[in-house]
Amino acid sequence: MEFSSARGRRRAARAGGRGRYPHSLQFYLAPPAESVSLAEFESFAVDRLRLLKVVENLGVKYLKGTDDYKSKLEYELRKLKFPFKALAEDDYDARRKDHISHFILRLAYCQSEDLRRWFIQQEMDLFRYRFNELSDSLVQQFLEYVNLLYEPISEEVKERLKDELLMSTPGLSAEKVKEQAFYKIPLQDAQDLIRVRRVLLNYGFALVPHQDMVVIILNNYRTKLSKALALTARSLPAVQSDERLQPLLNHLSHSYIGPDYSAQKNTGKISLEQIDTLSVKSYPICMRQLHKALRENHHLRHGGRMQYGLFLKGIGLTLEQALEFWKSEFIRGKIDADKFDKGYAYSIRHNYGKEGKRTDYTPFSCMKIILSNPPSQGDYHGCPFRHSDPELLKQKLQSYKISSTGISQILELVKGMHYQLACQKYFELTHDVDDIGFPLNHPNQYFVESQKLLNGDSPVYQFLPALSGIHGLKKGHLKEGKYHTLEMKTALCPLPQLPSSCL
Amino acid sequence: MAGFEPSALPELLPLYYRRLFPHGPYGRWLGYGGGECGAAGRAGAGERGPGRESGAGDPGTEPAAPPAVEKNYFARREFSFTLRDDIYVRYQSFEHPQDLEKELQKTCPYKVDIGAVYSHRPSQHNALRSGAFQAQEKELVFDIDMTDYDDVRGCCSSAEICSKCWTLMTIAIRVLDRALVEDLGVQHRLWVYSGRRGVHCWVCDDTVRKWSSSLRSSIVDYLSLVKGGADTVKKVNLSDPVHPFISKSLRLVEERFEEYALLGQDILGSRESWDKVLALVPEPLREQLQQDFPRKRDSVQRWARLKALVEKSRQSSSSSKKLPSYAEKEIMLQFCFPRLDGNVSKGLNHLLKSPFSVHPKTGRISVPIDVQRLDQFDPFAVPTISSLCRELDEANDADEDRDKENEEDPEPKRRVRDYKRTSLAPYVRVFERFVEDMERARRGELLRRSDLQGDF
Numbered sequence: 011m012e013f014s015s016a017r018g019r020r021r022a023a024r025a026g027g028r029g030r031y032p033h034s035l036q037f038y039l040a041p042p043a044e045s046v047s048l049a050e051f052e053s054f055a056v057d058r059l060r061l062l063k064v065v066e067n068l069g070v071k072y073l074k075g076t077d078d079y080k081s082k083l084e085y086e087l088r089k090l091k092f093p094f095k096a097l098a099e100d101d102y103d104a105r106r107k108d109h110i111s112h113f114i115l116r117l118a119y120c121q122s123e124d125l126r127r128w129f130i131q132q133e134m135d136l137f138r139y140r141f142n143e144l145s146d147s148l149v150q151q152f153l154e155y156v157n158l159l160y161e162p163i164s165e166e167v168k169e170r171l172k173d174e175l176l177m178s179t180p181g182l183s184a185e186k187v188k189e190q191a192f193y194k195i196p197l198q199d200a201q202d203l204i205r206v207r208r209v210l211l212n213y214g215f216a217l218v219p220h221q222d223m224v225v226i227i228l229n230n231y232r233t234k235l236s237k238a239l240a241l242t243a244r245s246l247p248a249v250q251s252d253e254r255l256q257p258l259l260n261h262l263s264h265s266y267i268g269p270d271y272s273a274q275k276n277t278g279k280i281s282l283e284q285i286d287t288l289s290v291k292s293y294p295i296c297m298r299q300l301h302k303a304l305r306e307n308h309h310l311r312h313g314g315r316m317q318y319g320l321f322l323k324g325i326g327l328t329l330e331q332a333l334e335f336w337k338s339e340f341i342r343g344k345i346d347a348d349k350f351d352k353g354y355a356y357s358i359r360h361n362y363g364k365e366g367k368r369t370d371y372t373p374f375s376c377m378k379i380i381l382s383n384p385p386s387q388g389d390y391h392g393c394p395f396r397h398s399d400p401e402l403l404k405q406k407l408q409s410y411k412i413s414s415t416g417i418s419q420i421l422e423l424v425k426g427m428h429y430q431l432a433c434q435k436y437f438e439l440t441h442d443v444d445d446i447g448f449p450l451n452h453p454n455q456y457f458v459e460s461q462k463l464l465n466g467d468s469p470v471y472q473f474l475p476a477l478s479g480i481h482g483l484k485k486g487h488l489k490e491g492k493y494h495t496l497e498m499k500t501a502l503c504p505l506p507q508l509p510s511s512c513l
Numbered sequence: 514m515a516g517f518e519p520s521a522l523p524e525l526l527p528l529y530y531r532r533l534f535p536h537g538p539y540g541r542w543l544g545y546g547g548g549e550c551g552a553a554g555r556a557g558a559g560e561r562g563p564g565r566e567s568g569a570g571d572p573g574t575e576p577a578a579p580p581a582v583e584k585n586y587f588a589r590r591e592f593s594f595t596l597r598d599d600i601y602v603r604y605q606s607f608e609h610p611q612d613l614e615k616e617l618q619k620t621c622p623y624k625v626d627i628g629a630v631y632s633h634r635p636s637q638h639n640a641l642r643s644g645a646f647q648a649q650e651k652e653l654v655f656d657i658d659m660t661d662y663d664d665v666r667g668c669c670s671s672a673e674i675c676s677k678c679w680t681l682m683t684i685a686i687r688v689l690d691r692a693l694v695e696d697l698g699v700q701h702r703l704w705v706y707s708g709r710r711g712v713h714c715w716v717c718d719d720t721v722r723k724w725s726s727s728l729r730s731s732i733v734d735y736l737s738l739v740k741g742g743a744d745t746v747k748k749v750n751l752s753d754p755v756h757p758f759i760s761k762s763l764r765l766v767e768e769r770f771e772e773y774a775l776l777g778q779d780i781l782g783s784r785e786s787w788d789k790v791l792a793l794v795p796e797p798l799r800e801q802l803q804q805d806f807p808r809k810r811d812s813v814q815r816w817a818r819l820k821a822l823v824e825k826s827r828q829s830s831s832s833s834k835k836l837p838s839y840a841e842k843e844i845m846l847q848f849c850f851p852r853l854d855g856n857v858s859k860g861l862n863h864l865l866k867s868p869f870s871v872h873p874k875t876g877r878i879s880v881p882i883d884v885q886r887l888d889q890f891d892p893f894a895v896p897t898i899s900s901l902c903r904e905l906d907e908a909n910d911a912d913e914d915r916d917k918e919n920e921e922d923p924e925p926k927r928r929v930r931d932y933k934r935t936s937l938a939p940y941v942r943v944f945e946r947f948v949e950d951m952e953r954a955r956r957g958e959l960l961r962r963s964d965l966q967g968d969f
């Protein structure tokens with residue numbers, strides 16, 4: 011055990027680092043204020059990215075919080091030399107690395123909503139794991155440290171509300187209600203509990219039992235992190251003008267999800283006549299159902315038009331083709347050509363960055379489709395694995411001629427909430443391969459990979475290197491600069507400090 | 514609908530914005546006390562400049578206190594107009610409510626939408642670096658549209674409504690209004706009939722307007738029970754324990770379920786319609802009920818049978834290890850629970866049709882609903898712009914007759930606001946009460962704050 015040796019070193023570290031990093035865990039409120047060599051900058055960044063990638067993969071493979079998950083994650087933390095044991099006191103280097111690397115990745119991952127979403131998700135999972143490893147007394151210390159102490163409700167109030175308190179948290183028993191403290195938490199701090207309706211709301215406050223306080227802490231962390239990322243994004247131009255950093259930061263952010271499937275490369279390589287055939291052969295099931303609904307109803311509601319429209323853009327439809335495609339379908343229904351031009355053409359041009367704020371929108375990833383904007387009455391968008399009744403999903407799969415063993419495998423994955431794995435299974439079954447060998451996380455990726463398989467070695471589509479995760483990321487992407495060290499303060503904190511009221 | 518013709522709008526709208534639209538209370542509402550000091554400025558469209566901080570020389574006003582919102586709060590608010598031929602103009606903004614009033618009278622928009630309060634004046638958004646122009650505040654709004662209930666109402670579809678399905682809207686209002694007050698602790702809610710097939714709610718508390726969009730979306734998730742699109746048969750799934758929000762909402766639904774769903778919609782009236790309901794009941798019970806239903810007389814009896822059977826199975830499930838079924842509750846919720854258009858509530862910069870805007874298709878005015886007297890509200894009795902203008906003409910004719918009788922004093926007390934002489938009056942009254950409540954609360958808050966300062 012490396013930390014049980016060298017008492018002297020420990021003491022030295024305590025003197026030097028304890029003040030700066032009193033806890034193994036932190037909210038990353040203050041950016042590092044020291045100079046870092048470029049080499050260290052790069053290696054820290056790459057290691058943290060590797061760590062977050064591991065967090066993501068473990069989260070898909072294992073149930074979060076299970077022993078397998080925890081031991082695998084601890085192994086990785088240890089291997090990459092990040093703090094992994096809450097009590098170790100001589101891990102100054104690890105804590106420093108944790109601190110600095112977090113701030114570097116903020117720079118790389120603040121640039122778009124998708125990147126932010128991914129970064130926050132992984133950092134949250136990492137934080138949750140580490141927080142859960144803390145002992146009760148360390149939790150208490152940590153809460154004081156980050157200034158998150160809430161007021162408990164009085165016994166009278168608790169007595170008056172005891173039935174409702176009992177009914178609002180699954181797994182709570184009457185005795186537990188009695189023995190636990192309940193805290194009065196402002197709504198914005200309890201969002202994660204409110205969203206899933208796992209807490210009692212009473213005249214503008216969430217009454218949270220002690221056992222759920224971890225959710226509150228995480229919620230608080232998420233809020234801070236997402237605010238900080240927004241602020242970082244605003245000051246990014248200043249950082250990007252540093253030619254030593256810019257290539258590295260870009261490379262870092264591209265290596266998490268690979269390509270974003272905004273069209274460019276393959277625009278115009280597809281004809282409208284091909285679409286019906288392609289929809290059967292190479293569409294993921296979410297797009298197939300949208301296409302079918304469009305052909306049947308000659309209409310799609312807004313969510314569907316967005317999801318399908320951007321997908322089509324991603325597989326290579328030009329703006330002119332897209333306008334023709336949607337128009338020819340819509341005018342067969344209740345919409346006449348004039349109304350189409352007025353009401354719908356705008357949003358198609360908008361998707362292609364020709365209207366409004368002129369953003370060239372990228373096709374939705376699986377994560378986005380699964381997590382945001384669930385379909386409601388009359389909608390056909392969303393992820394069929396996530397948003398359909400299992401019974402209907404089964405029927406649909408049967409109509410797509412999936413074998414019954416295949417169907418039950420898929421349904422099993424759906425039941426475990428592994429929607430992307432379910433889709434992957436669907437891909438494997440429909441393309442008759444055993445293991446596609448890469449994680450599936452984008453409908454356009456599905457399409458590209460399918461085309462590759464079906465057309466053999468001469469793909470219609472040339473694509474950016476497939477998703478190789480971080481394997482494509484090698485050290486040495488920094489341009490040689492004049493200086494070998496960076497002033498961390500200027501690189502990482504050209505932004506005003508958050509006012510203490512938001513902290 | 515009282516002889517409304519969309520083609521008449523260009524003629525009617527000038528009259529409406531000049532003489533009927535309640536500019537005074539409207540400006541006081543969206544001003545949120547920003548341009549005034551203390552309780553002053555209540556004269557509505559007065560000439561008071563917003564720069565005058567203290568009520569000097571105005572003995573009636575209360576001592577100067579910091580305004581509730583920044584002075585240019587109103588000026589940073591986005592308005593959007595829909596003009597003739599569906600021309601849509603976004604990012605309109607106005608220094609003072611009086612400027613909005615003038616603009617409305619000048620351009621006579623077919624429809625007015627209200628957006629967020631931005632970091633800068635929306636009219637100048639093009640002059641700003643992208644990213645600098647951010648939505649900062651917005652009322653929490655809800656939009657409930659009858660089309661979203663098409664799979665559970667047999668009487669009408671899409672844009673149509675009738676007095677039967679209107680009950681769905683009243684249930685939605687009751688359920689949400691309770692939760693807004695008792696769960697979320699908000700005070701100032703303005704419920705508005707949209708003019709055709711739905712209702713809107715504007716939650717206007719100072720704290721709520723500052724809510725982030727992520728908090729809004731958590732709240733929407735908390736308030737939504739009916740989930741899934743065309744591909745989901747069973748859209749409500751309850752599990753143990755049933756959260757107090759659900760049980761309290763259920764109580765409100767239950768009170769009206771028999772009259773609305775069983776008698777009104779007759780959801781168990783025929784085999785075809787009860788099959789839709791039974792699809793939501795778990796397997797063994799479903800078969801039993803399929804045998805029982807033909808022998809029962811009507812929906813009410815069939816419902817009683819269903820309910821008894823499910824309750825019985827739930828009791829026995831606690832002893833066996835099966836999951837309890839809440840089918841009867843789930844059915845009630847799927848048929849009656851409010852279906853929100855979540856995206857409208859989640860985003861700060863989403864636009865929503867303004868109260869007192871005219872619905873361009875029906876001509877009906879988007880009027881506030883008095884929640885205390887919800888049962889008396891009749892969407893079909895809501896005045897249209899044509900009916901109002903006619904009433905106004907008739908009132909004028911009567912005036913002229915009277916004027917002729919007492920010639921000596923022409924135009925004696927014409928200062929009676931014109932809308933008060935039409936059937937719009939009671940709705941404006943509801944609106945004014947809402948604005949006054951807010952002003953009273955604001956004064957109370959200011960007093961409290963100045964008291965706190967006085968403690969030193």
